[in-house]
Amino acid sequence: MKKKVLIVDDDEKLRKLLREYLEDYGFRVLALADGSSVLETIRTETPDIAILDIMLPKKDGLEILKEIRTDFSIPVIMLTAKGEDTDRIVGLELGADDYLPKPFNPRELVARMKAVLRRGLPREKEDHLKDENLFIEAGGLVLNKAKQTLFVENEEVELSSTEYKLIETLMEHPNIVLSRDKLMNLARGRDFEAFDRSIDVHISKLRAKLESYPRFRKVIKTVWGTGYMFVDES
Numbered sequence: 001m002k003k004k005v006l007i008v009d010d011d012e013k014l015r016k017l018l019r020e021y022l023e024d025y026g027f028r029v030l031a032l033a034d035g036s037s038v039l040e041t042i043r044t045e046t047p048d049i050a051i052l053d054i055m056l057p058k059k060d061g062l063e064i065l066k067e068i069r070t071d072f073s074i075p076v077i078m079l080t081a082k083g084e085d086t087d088r089i090v091g092l093e094l095g096a097d098d099y100l101p102k103p104f105n106p107r108e109l110v111a112r113m114k115a116v117l118r119r120g121l122p123r124e125k126e127d128h129l130k131d132e133n134l135f136i137e138a139g140g141l142v143l144n145k146a147k148q149t150l151f152v153e154n155e156e157v158e159l160s161s162t163e164y165k166l167i168e169t170l171m172e173h174p175n176i177v178l179s180r181d182k183l184m185n186l187a188r189g190r191d192f193e194a195f196d197r198s199i200d201v202h203i204s205k206l207r208a209k210l211e212s213y214p215r216f217r218k219v220i221k222t223v224w225g226t227g228y229m230f231v232d233e234s
Contacts, residue, residue: 003117004028006047008038008064009079010056018051021106024173024186027113035064042072049113052096053079054087062090069095075116077109107186138171139219139232152213159209162202167230170220174232177223203228 005027009015012033019029030045032038034057042050050068054061065076078091078099088099097116100109136143142151148164150157159167169187170178178186180199203220210216221229 002026002028003049004030004045004047005113006038006041006045006050006074007031008033008035008050008056008061009053010034011053018106018109021186022110024182025110035059035061038064039067039071042068042074047074049075049077049117051077051079051109051113054091055081062087062094065091065094065096075119077112077116079104136168136171138174139216139230141171141216141219143168143171150209152210152216157209160202160205163206163209166199166202167206170228170230174230177226177229179227183227 003026005022007015007018007022007029009018009031010033015031015033019031022029030041030047032041036058038050038052041047052061052065052068056064061078065078068074068076075097076095078088078096080087080091080099080101088101091099097119098112100112134144134146136145143149143164144151144156145168148159148161150159150164150167165187166183169183173186184199203222207217207220210219219231221231223229
């Protein structure tokens with residue numbers, strides 16, 4: 001079942017960006033522009049985690065956090081203005097599980113969300129998720145995220161950092177067509193320049209490394225005029 005996240009931020013552009021990004025990573029997203037209905041939304045929708053901006057109209061995020069902690073144990077990540085240490089400290093004292101200063105990389109937010117969600121799991125489930133977070137398995141391939149290497153038919157294939165980011169993103173979104181822009185946006189992290197205008201070259205290099213394995217020669221499919229798709233027929 002998809003994890004449900006509640007985003008509370010008055011920046012419409014940021015809400016839209018986070019909705020699209022988090023949905024691409026398999027989350028269900030609820031979004032609010034202010035804190036007027038946060039408690040009711042938590043009560044009726046039971047989200048798994050909340051992303052709460054401190055600077056909100058009508059009622060600030062710290063006040064909302066205090067109200068949340070009165071009735072709910074939902075994990076909360078606070079969004080703070082860069083360099084505002086006081087807000088960060090007060091937020092943690094009031095019960096925030098983590099914080100992230102703006103501007104931030106959406107990929108870092110996803111990593112922090114997953115870490116916070118793991119903290120509330122029973123030990124046996126946490127250990128299972130650690131294994132899942134160390135490896136990605138799709139289409140018969142296994143990606144070792146710690147070593148940034150690919151296992152093909154039990155053989156380890158070395159990858160460049162760019163090749164790793166691309167195959168990681170494709171394997172995390174099997175059977176979904178990703179445009180070049182979407183693929184760059186999901187995979188780029190802080191290294192946008194590494195992908196700019198060269199994504200086709202890196203895909204070609206990945207395919208070349210899979211060429212000697214007949215079963216996987218077509219696992220990365222070109223969708224002409226659109227982008228690429230990782231084919232998982234398992």
